Amino acid sequence: MKSLKKRENIITAAIVLALLALAMALDILLPGYHIAIKVLKKGAVYALVAVSMNLLNGFTGLFSLGQAGFMLLGAYSYAVLCIPVAKRAGVYQYFDGGLVQFSLPEVLGKLPGMLAALLIGGLIAALLAFLIGLPVLRLKSDYLAIATLGFAEILRAFFQWNALGPITNGSNLLKSYPEIGGALAYILLAGIFIAMIILLVNSTYGRAFIAIRDDEVAAEAMGINLAKHKRMAFIISSFFAGVGGGMLAMYMGAVSALSFKSTMTYEILLIVVIGGIGSISGSVLTSFLYVASLEWLLRGLDSGTFLGINAPGLFKNGFRMAVVSVIIMVVVLFFRKGIMGDKELPDLFKKKPSRKMKKEVAAK
Amino acid sequence: MQEMLPYLINGISVGGQYALIAIGYTLVYGILRLINFAHGDVFMVAGLIMVYTSTSMPIYLSLPVVIAATVALGFLIERFAYKPLRTAPRMSLMISAIGVSYLIQNLAFYITGGVPQPVTNMIPWISENVTVLGASTKRVTLVTPVLTIVLVIVLVLLIKKTKIGMAMRAAARDFETAQLMGIKINSVISATFVIGSFLAAIGAMLYFTNYPSVAIGSGGMPGLKAFVAAVFGGIGSIPGAVVGAFLIGLCEEVIKGLGYTTFSDAFTFALLIIVLCVKPTGLFGEKVTDKV
Numbered sequence: 001m002k003s004l005k006k007r008e009n010i011i012t013a014a015i016v017l018a019l020l021a022l023a024m025a026l027d028i029l030l031p032g033y034h035i036a037i038k039v040l041k042k043g044a045v046y047a048l049v050a051v052s053m054n055l056l057n058g059f060t061g062l063f064s065l066g067q068a069g070f071m072l073l074g075a076y077s078y079a080v081l082c083i084p085v086a087k088r089a090g091v092y093q094y095f096d097g098g099l100v101q102f103s104l105p106e107v108l109g110k111l112p113g114m115l116a117a118l119l120i121g122g123l124i125a126a127l128l129a130f131l132i133g134l135p136v137l138r139l140k141s142d143y144l145a146i147a148t149l150g151f152a153e154i155l156r157a158f159f160q161w162n163a164l165g166p167i168t169n170g171s172n173l174l175k176s177y178p179e180i181g182g183a184l185a186y187i188l189l190a191g192i193f194i195a196m197i198i199l200l201v202n203s204t205y206g207r208a209f210i211a212i213r214d215d216e217v218a219a220e221a222m223g224i225n226l227a228k229h230k231r232m233a234f235i236i237s238s239f240f241a242g243v244g245g246g247m248l249a250m251y252m253g254a255v256s257a258l259s260f261k262s263t264m265t266y267e268i269l270l271i272v273v274i275g276g277i278g279s280i281s282g283s284v285l286t287s288f289l290y291v292a293s294l295e296w297l298l299r300g301l302d303s304g305t306f307l308g309i310n311a312p313g314l315f316k317n318g319f320r321m322a323v324v325s326v327i328i329m330v331v332v333l334f335f336r337k338g339i340m341g342d343k344e345l346p347d348l349f350k351k352k353p354s355r356k357m358k359k360e361v362a363a364k
Numbered sequence: 365m366q367e368m369l370p371y372l373i374n375g376i377s378v379g380g381q382y383a384l385i386a387i388g389y390t391l392v393y394g395i396l397r398l399i400n401f402a403h404g405d406v407f408m409v410a411g412l413i414m415v416y417t418s419t420s421m422p423i424y425l426s427l428p429v430v431i432a433a434t435v436a437l438g439f440l441i442e443r444f445a446y447k448p449l450r451t452a453p454r455m456s457l458m459i460s461a462i463g464v465s466y467l468i469q470n471l472a473f474y475i476t477g478g479v480p481q482p483v484t485n486m487i488p489w490i491s492e493n494v495t496v497l498g499a500s501t502k503r504v505t506l507v508t509p510v511l512t513i514v515l516v517i518v519l520v521l522l523i524k525k526t527k528i529g530m531a532m533r534a535a536a537r538d539f540e541t542a543q544l545m546g547i548k549i550n551s552v553i554s555a556t557f558v559i560g561s562f563l564a565a566i567g568a569m570l571y572f573t574n575y576p577s578v579a580i581g582s583g584g585m586p587g588l589k590a591f592v593a594a595v596f597g598g599i600g601s602i603p604g605a606v607v608g609a610f611l612i613g614l615c616e617e618v619i620k621g622l623g624y625t626t627f628s629d630a631f632t633f634a635l636l637i638i639v640l641c642v643k644p645t646g647l648f649g650e651k652v653t654d655k656v
Contacts, residue, residue: 063455063458135637135640135641136637136640136641138641139640139641139644141454141455141458142397142398142399142454142458143595143640143644145399145458146399146591146592146595146636146640147636147637147640149588150588150592150632150633150634150636150637151633151637153588153629153630153633154629154630154633154634157626157627157629157630158630160626161626161627162626261581262584262588263466263469266462266465266466267466269459269462270459270462270463270466273459277455316474316477317474317477317478318470318473318474318475318477318478319474321470321473321474322467322470322471322473322474324470325463325466325467325470325471326467328463328466328467329445329460329463329464329467332456332459332460332463333444333445333448333449333460334448336452336456
């Protein structure tokens with residue numbers, strides 16, 4: 001058995017390495033504004049956020065719709081902590097240069113500073129998740145969904161409040177903060193965080209989460225502390241959503257609370273569903289697929305020509321999203337398992353048990 | 365007091381409009397145990413159809429067309445997006461509802477080109493200005509609460525006295541047993557969606573009269589607030605939804621009157637979280653015990 005396991009792991013590792021090499025090559029060959037680079041960057045960010053949502057909704061069975069709120073926290077933390085001191089007066093022009101008068105990348109050095117800002121964003125999101133979780137996690141399925149959705153909306157209103165302007169810049173944009181680098185940097189960063197989530201899912205805690213998802217009562221009877229594990233899943237998922245939000249801020253180049261609407265949560269939820277609820281590789285794959293088709297491959301549907309068909313009357317602004325949402329509905333209704341079901345990438349390379357093996361098992 | 369008066373009047377009116385939407389949520393939740401995320405978008409579509417028909421048809425034609433189209437939309441959503449998932453876990457149903465909401469918004473974006481559609485004098489009589497107790501307002505503000513209460517009374521009578529109403533109550537109480545007793549569950553559920561969409565269409569006509577335009581996202585907020593109202597009143601209960609909606613409408617406008625407009629939305633959700641934590645069954649909800 002052991003050699004079998006090794007084989008599929010080697011294939012998976014080879015695929016991942018090949019993709020990394022490809023990203024590196026694209027980084028070198030293509031200019032930074034090329035659409036492929038943008039797709040890779042945004043895809044990496046979405047992959048991280050989708051996996052963090054999958055940890056909660058797919059592995060722990062807590063149907064939470066607060067992801068956009070936690071991303072907002074991460075994005076704002078990153079932006080606020082990273083705007084260069086020299087540019088603060090310009091960004092916070094309505095608030096006398098703002099309250100925060102330091103910039104982490106300038107204090108700690110560029111890369112450590114940015115990483116620290118991302119982690120601080122994640123920690124703030126996690127802290128808030130802890131506070132929110134105290135009351136909210138007592139709720140069940142759809143009530144939990146609505147409460148977390150409501151929380152995200154409150155957060156959005158709060159960040160646009162003028163009284164907080166010296167920190168959040170009110171309803172104005174936060175911009176001029178540095179970016180971490182090319183597509184490879186994004187992929188590596190998101191990859192490290194996703195790897196942490198994979199390790200978590202395969203640990204004792206991960207098994208406890210899955211047990212809670214499958215049957216709460218049975219899990220409790222097995223000695224799993226429900227409240228503790230649910231809170232843990234919620235906090236960890238929010239931490240990674242916060243980090244993802246920070247990376248999204250990096251990608252977008254300018255942050256405004258307005259863009260973190262509930263639609264964003266829905267988008268990520270639908271990515272998780274299409275990838276397969278409970279499959280990390282499914283979420284990652286779908287994130288890249290979704291971003292690539294929206295930002296790149298299906299662009300033609302919006303601008304008049306697609307696959308050589310020229311129909312400006314039909315292919316006008318918004319047709320792309322309409323087509324994508326129809327595809328999503330088809331998946332939701334008829335392919336409920338999504339692309340990967342609850343399988344992971346290595347599972348696909350497992351040798352199917354041969355007929356002889358099956359017979360032997362049956363004989364035993 | 366005199367400054368607060370317009371806000372109070374507005375609050376009652378907005379509350380009435382929320383009530384009409386909230387009934388749609390509460391009826392569907394009562395039977396399917398599903399938060400129909402698409403309901404707010406159905407409301408938005410009703411507003412859009414209203415804009416289109418009121419510019420191209422006389423009013424006695426456009427009103428029935430809006431209602432018929434909205435009802436048809438609600439019916440079709442149920443048939444295509446929820447019916448195939450009858451036996452699926454509740455989470456799939458909710459995901460499907462979110463998917464439908466996403467689909468409707470994107471289709472509306474495609475059709476309108478993403479431009480908010482201006483509302484121009486949709487129903488002339490109710491958009492005239494009147495003066496009440498020294499406060500100037502549109503007539504719709506006065507019509508809404510009256511119309512809402514009349515419609516709610518009719519609905520309650522329908523549910524209490526008619527056969528389909530009895531079937532709906534039975535299905536809400538126990539889905540499987542109702543089926544065993546020979547109730548055609550699919551037609552009951554369709555009826556629920558038809559009633560919900562009908563009320564949402566009326567609500568949309570009243571609601572958008574007060575606004576300059578109908579945008580793609582216009583349905584989201586009132587939809588979510590109406591849902592909060594339904595939860596606040598005790599989900600599954602019609603009087604609860606109506607009382608909750610009026611209370612939320614009033615509180616929201618009073619908060620606006622006090623100068624905290626930014627937090628009028630946030631208040632609603634804070635209320636939701638408090639209600640869910642303190643009394644999850646809401647004001648009039650029945651206590652449900654989960655059996656293992």
